[in-house]
Each structure stands twice: as structure tokens, then as C-alpha cells.
Amino acid sequence: MQIVYSSRRGSREIEHIGSAHDDAELETLRAVARQRLAAGQQELDLGLDDGPMAGGPLEIVSSRMEHLWDALSRAYDTLGFAAAAGGDEVFRQLVLARVIEPTSKHDSLRVLGEAGIDAVSYATVKRRLPDYAAPQWRQALAGACAAHTRLGPASLVLYDVSTLYFETDAGDGFREPGFSKERRLDPQITIGLLTDSSGFPLMVTAFEGNKAETHTMLPVIEGFMAAHHLPDVTIVADAGMISEANKQAIEAAGLSFILGMKIPEVPYVVKQWRREHPGTPIPDGHIFIQPWPSGSSRPRRDQMIYYQYRAERARRTLRGIDEQVAKAQRAVDGQAPVKRNRFIRLSGATKSVNTELVDKAKALAGLKGYITNLAACPDGTPITAEFVISSYHRLFEIEKSFRMSKHDLKARPIYHHKRESIDAHLTIVFAALAVGRWIEARTGWSIKKFVRTARRYRTVRIQAGNHVLTAADPLPTDLRNALKRIRSPEGAH
Numbered sequence: 001m002q003i004v005y006s007s008r009r010g011s012r013e014i015e016h017i018g019s020a021h022d023d024a025e026l027e028t029l030r031a032v033a034r035q036r037l038a039a040g041q042q043e044l045d046l047g048l049d050d051g052p053m054a055g056g057p058l059e060i061v062s063s064r065m066e067h068l069w070d071a072l073s074r075a076y077d078t079l080g081f082a083a084a085a086g087g088d089e090v091f092r093q094l095v096l097a098r099v100i101e102p103t104s105k106h107d108s109l110r111v112l113g114e115a116g117i118d119a120v121s122y123a124t125v126k127r128r129l130p131d132y133a134a135p136q137w138r139q140a141l142a143g144a145c146a147a148h149t150r151l152g153p154a155s156l157v158l159y160d161v162s163t164l165y166f167e168t169d170a171g172d173g174f175r176e177p178g179f180s181k182e183r184r185l186d187p188q189i190t191i192g193l194l195t196d197s198s199g200f201p202l203m204v205t206a207f208e209g210n211k212a213e214t215h216t217m218l219p220v221i222e223g224f225m226a227a228h229h230l231p232d233v234t235i236v237a238d239a240g241m242i243s244e245a246n247k248q249a250i251e252a253a254g255l256s257f258i259l260g261m262k263i264p265e266v267p268y269v270v271k272q273w274r275r276e277h278p279g280t281p282i283p284d285g286h287i288f289i290q291p292w293p294s295g296s297s298r299p300r301r302d303q304m305i306y307y308q309y310r311a312e313r314a315r316r317t318l319r320g321i322d323e324q325v326a327k328a329q330r331a332v333d334g335q336a337p338v339k340r341n342r343f344i345r346l347s348g349a350t351k352s353v354n355t356e357l358v359d360k361a362k363a364l365a366g367l368k369g370y371i372t373n374l375a376a377c378p379d380g381t382p383i384t385a386e387f388v389i390s391s392y393h394r395l396f397e398i399e400k401s402f403r404m405s406k407h408d409l410k411a412r413p414i415y416h417h418k419r420e421s422i423d424a425h426l427t428i429v430f431a432a433l434a435v436g437r438w439i440e441a442r443t444g445w446s447i448k449k450f451v452r453t454a455r456r457y458r459t460v461r462i463q464a465g466n467h468v469l470t471a472a473d474p475l476p477t478d479l480r481n482a483l484k485r486i487r488s489p490e491g492a493h
Contacts, residue, residue, distance in 0.1 A: 001029035027467045059463040064116025065100075066459035067475070068451065071486045072096045075438040080144035081431055085137075090120050090128045091428070098432040100451055102410035105129070116458070133423035139227050141427065142203045145434055146228050149196045156197040156234045156258075156391055158398040159221065159241065161213045163188045164412045171209070174419050178210035189422065191411075192216040194224055197236070199397025200437050204430045206423060214246045222253060232256060234374060236391055251300045251373070258391050261369040266360070267307055270367065282366070284311040287385045292371075301373040306385045314366025321361050328353050405433050408448050443482040453479055 003015040020026035076082060076092055085091045097108040100115060105125050112119035131137055149155075165188040166175050175187040188209035194202045205220050221235060232255060239260035250257055269288040288307040294300045321343075328343040330336040332351045338344060343361075345354040370392050374383050405411040409432050413425040436447035443450055457473040475483070 001026070001033055003033055023467065061461040061463050061468055062116060063458050063460045065114075065455050065457075066116070066472070067457050067479075067483060068100065068454035069096065069115055069117065071439065071450075071454060071483060072099055072435060074486055075435045075442075076431075079148050079434055079438060081141065081434075084140040084144040088128070088131075090124060091132060091431075093117065093119060094125065094428050095431040095435060098409055098428055099435055099447065100455065102408070102432075104415045115455075129424040130420055131424075132427045133420045138203075138423075138427050138430075141431055141434075142224065143228060145200065145202050146224075149198075149200055149202070151196060151202070151228065151230065151233075156236055156394070157202065157221070157224075158195045158197065158199065158236050158395055159192065159217050160238065160395065160398045160402065161190055161192050161216055161241070162402050162406065163190055163209065164406075166417075167414070168417075174206075174208055174422075176209035178208075179213070190216060191426070192220045193398060193401060193405075194220055195398045195401055197391070197394050197397070198437075198441070199394075199401045200441075201401060201430055201433050204426055206426055213241055214243045217241060217246065218249055218253065221255070234258060234391075236395060238395060239369075248300075256372075256374050258370065258372045258374065258388050260392060261305070261371045263307070263364055263367055263369045266363045267305075267367075267369075270307060282309045284309070287389075289385060301375070303371055303373045304383065304388075306370045306372075306388055308368050308370070308385075308389060309366045310368070311366065313368065317365040318362060321358065321365065325353060325358055401433060401437065404436055404447065405429055408436065409433060439486070442485050445482060450482065454483075 001016075001020060005013055005015075020029050073092070073096065076096065081095070082092065093112055094105065094108055097103075097111045097115075101111045103111060106122055109119045109122060109125075151157075163178070163180050165180065165184045165186040168175065168187055171177060171187045175189055177185055177187055178190065180186075180188055190207040190209055190211050190213065192205045192207060194204075196202060203220060203224050205216070205223075207216050217235070217237065221233065224230070225233060234256040235250065236258045237260070239262050242259050242261075247257075247259070267288065267290060269290045270282075273282070273288065286309045288309075290305040290307070292303040292305055294302050324341055325343050327336065327339075328341045331338045331341065331344055332353055338346075338351065343354050343358055345352045345357075370388050372383065372388050374388075376383055377387050409429050411426070411429045413422045416422045416425050439445075439447050439450055445453075457475055457479070459470065459472045462469045462471060
């Protein structure tokens with residue numbers, strides 16, 4: 001394709017535009033040539049419509065976040081959600097829209113439109129929401145997650161709870177004031193999240209806002225095990241989740257556990273070590289092992305308690321104790337008001353510093369307790385302190401999932417008030433959390449970084465005569481590699 005023009009008789013100049021190998025390329029070169037000929041000219045509008053090819057810009061037929069949408073759809077399908085949801089495209093759109101930009105269900109249609117997806121109507125969304133709150137729908141998603149993680153009888157599962165508050169002043173039996181981790185007095189609901197050892201979500205359950213945390217764990221775990229025919233799993237939970245009654249209930253259910261434990265008194269094994277090593281500081285990382293055989297009074301498995309000492313933990317604890325003792329002394333001396341301080345002893349009108357409690361707290365500084373009733377590791381080898389402690393420290397993965405759901409996915413159901421709508425919303429957030437964790441595991445990026453990066457690169461379709469051409473922004477190397485890992489066959493597991 002060439003443009004030939006002259007400014008005076010006998011003089012010709014030729015501008016080469018390009019070479020075409022098919023009709024589509026020929027039409028594109030013609031469009032470029034027409035634009036080049038019309039460049040800088042003032043057009044006289046006679047009301048004649050010669051179409052977009054008469055010197056004007058080419059028409060963009062569509063623009064789509066194809067790389068981002070295809071990657072998220074790959075995660076959704078790989079996790080088995082398409083099959084679990086029976087091919088419901090409304091659910092797919094709501095889940096992936098929440099990953100792209102968490103907002104209201106109505107505004108999700110705007111997000112889908114910006115992504116270049118033909119969104120369903122809002123009336124269709126409202127009509128489908130009750131299905132997503134149904135127990136069988138949520139069980140199907142949980143089953144897909146369990147199958148993806150290959151959960152088995154010896155698997156470790158992490159459990160934790162959080163709360164989501166509502167901006168209302170009256171409870172309704174479900175949204176009720178209760179203990180809030182955010183120190184709020186508003187009505188709230190309690191969310192129990194069950195994950196595998198990597199923090200991948202397996203099940204989410206909503207409870208009344210005033211339900212004690214310790215009463216939520218067994219119903220969730222027993223319901224999950226019954227639904228997926230698991231004879232036993234190993235529960236990993238924080239000390240704050242476990243009361244003595246709760247631990248007995250776990251034992252009665254025949255479940256295995258690895259739990260953090262509170263240390264009310266200096267353990268016997270620690271006292272014995274200090275007697276044998278007078279004046280010697282406990283080595284950093286030292287682990288004390290205390291067997292706890294089952295007794296005849298209450299049937300249970302043999303248990304093992306591990307106490308680990310960390311010098312850095314002791315340093316932080318001792319600094320906090322010194323600050324509290326200093327405040328207590330100022331209160332005792334009348335230099336500051338008496339506030340909540342565990343080191344102040346009140347006896348009538350007499351105030352004093354509880355030196356016995358101070359000494360006890362300092363003796364416990366740096367120690368952390370772990371208890372288990374496991375007899376062997378999942379691979380059949382004898383249980384070790386390192387396995388128990390490292391398994392417990394994986395609780396940071398479930399905390400990461402809670403942070404993702406509450407911040408990146410904005411799980412708080414601001415726009416929902418009825419129990420059915422709240423359950424449907426949490427189902428969508430649960431699926432979005434699973435998609436996000438899968439993307440993070442495949443790419444090594446946070447889901448926030450992946451979405452922010454991939455959404456900038458769009459695929460456009462351009463009308464050139466009778467042909468539609470496809471153009472795309474060039475991808476940076478890091479994003480291209482991330483997309484390659486997502487599309488790789490290994491990404492299926």
C-alpha cells in the first residue's frame with residue numbers, strides 16, 4: 001500500500017504505508033492511508049455520512065480486561081466452582097467482580113461493564129441471591145474446596161473467628177451486640193472460618209453476634225466432617241478459642257488437636273530446669289517437654305505439652321511488665337488515678353503493688369505453651385515438638401485469609417439486613433477468597449497487586465471496513481510470567 005502525490009507537474013513522491021498478506025491487513029492499511037491523507041485538513045461538513053473510514057479514527061467495537069478476567073475464570077474453573085454452581089454465570093460474575101473491585105451487588109454491574117463483560121440485569125441478580133444462601137449451595141462450594149485441597153483424615157485444619165459489625169442500633173436475634181475484636185458496641189455477627197494448613201478456605205459459617213467464640217468451633221468442624229465423610233481431622237486453634245469444656249468436647253468427639261494453651265503457673269519442668277541450672281538463662285528456642293498421660297477419672301488420649309522459650313518474646317514481655325509496674329507504683333503513690341492494672345493490690349482503702357504477681361509474671365516471660373493429643377505426624381512418624389509448634393504457627397495463614405476477606409474483599413455486608421441476604425453475601429465472599437488465595441499461590445503476588453497490575457492491560461477489537469481486528473497492550477515481563485503460571489497445567493492443583 002502506497003500513497004502517491006505531487007505538488008507540481010512531473011514531480012511525484014511516494015510514501016510506503018506497508019504490505020498486506022490478507023484482506024484484513026489490506027483493510028487496515030487502507031484505513032491508515034485514508035487517515036494519512038486526511039491529516040491536517042479542515043473537513044467541510046455537508047451532512048454526508050461516509051462512515052468512520054472516511055478519514056476519521058477507527059471504531060473500537062469492544063474493550064475488555066481479557067488477561068485479568070481469563071486468569072480469574074481459570075482459578076474459578078480449576079477450583080471446581082463452575083461445576084459446584086451448576087454453571088451459574090450470575091454467581092461467576094458476582095464472585096469475580098468482587099475480586100476485581102469489592103462493592104455492592106448493584107455496583108458490581110458497573111465493575112463488570114468496565115471489565116468488558118456483558119453483565120446480567122440487577123433484577124436477575126436479586127432473583128438469584130436466595131439460591132446462594134441455601135445450605136446445599138454452600139455445601140457444594142465447600143466440597144469443591146475440600147476436593148481441591150485433597151483433604152484427608154490426617155489433614156490439619158485451622159479454625160478462627162472474627163466479627164462483622166452493622167451500623168444499626170437494634171439487634172434482631174441474628175445481628176446482636178457481643179464481644180467485638182474491633183471494640184465496637186454495634187450489633188454484629190460472628191464468622192467462623194475453617195481453612196486447610198495453608199489458609200485456603202474450606203468453610204465459612206455465620207453465627208449470632210452474641211454467641212461465644214468457644215461455642216462455634218465444634219458445630220463447624222463436625223458439620224464439615226459429616227458432609228465430607230471424614231473420620232478425623234487435626235484441629236489447630238489459638239488458646240483464646242479453647243475453654244476447658246471445649247477441649248473436653250473435642251476429646252469426646254474423638255478429634256485430634258494442636259492447641260495453644262495458657263500458662264497460669266510456672267510449669268514443673270521449667271522449675272526443675274532452673275533448679276538444675278541455677279543462675280543460667282534459658283537458651284533461646286529451648287523446648288520443655290511434659291507428658292500428660294490419661295488418667296482413670298476421665299477417659300481421653302495421652303497428651304503432650306511443649307513449652308518453648310524465646311528470648312525476644314521474653315524481652316517484649318518484660319518491658320511490658322516494667323511499664324505496668326511503673327504505672328501501678330504511680331497509682332499507689334497517689335501520683336496517678338487507679339486504673340485497670342493487674343499488679344495493683346486493693347485491700348479496702350489500701351493500695352500496694354502485688355510483688356508476688358510481678359515475680360510470677362517475670363518467671364513466665366518468654367514461655368509459650370502448646371498441647372496436642374496426636375500420637376504421630378500425618379506421615380506416620382512419631383510426633384515431634386517442631387511439628388507441633390510449626391503447625392500451630394500456621395495460624396497466621398488463617399489470619400491472612402481474614403485480612404483478605406475483611407479488607408481486600410470488604411466482607412462486611414453493609415448493604416444487607418436480612419439473614420438470607422447476609423448468608424448469600426458471605427457465600428460470594430467465601431468463593432472470592434478461594435479464588436484470591438489460588439491466584440496468590442500460583443503467582444506469588446498478593447491478589448491486590450495482581451488485580452491492580454492486570455486490569456491495566458486490555459484487549460480491544462477494532463472495526464476496519466468489513467473486518468474486525470484485535471489489538472492488545474504489550475504485557476510487562478513479570479505479568480506475562482504470572483499469567484503463564486496461572487495457565488500452566490500444574491495450576492490445576
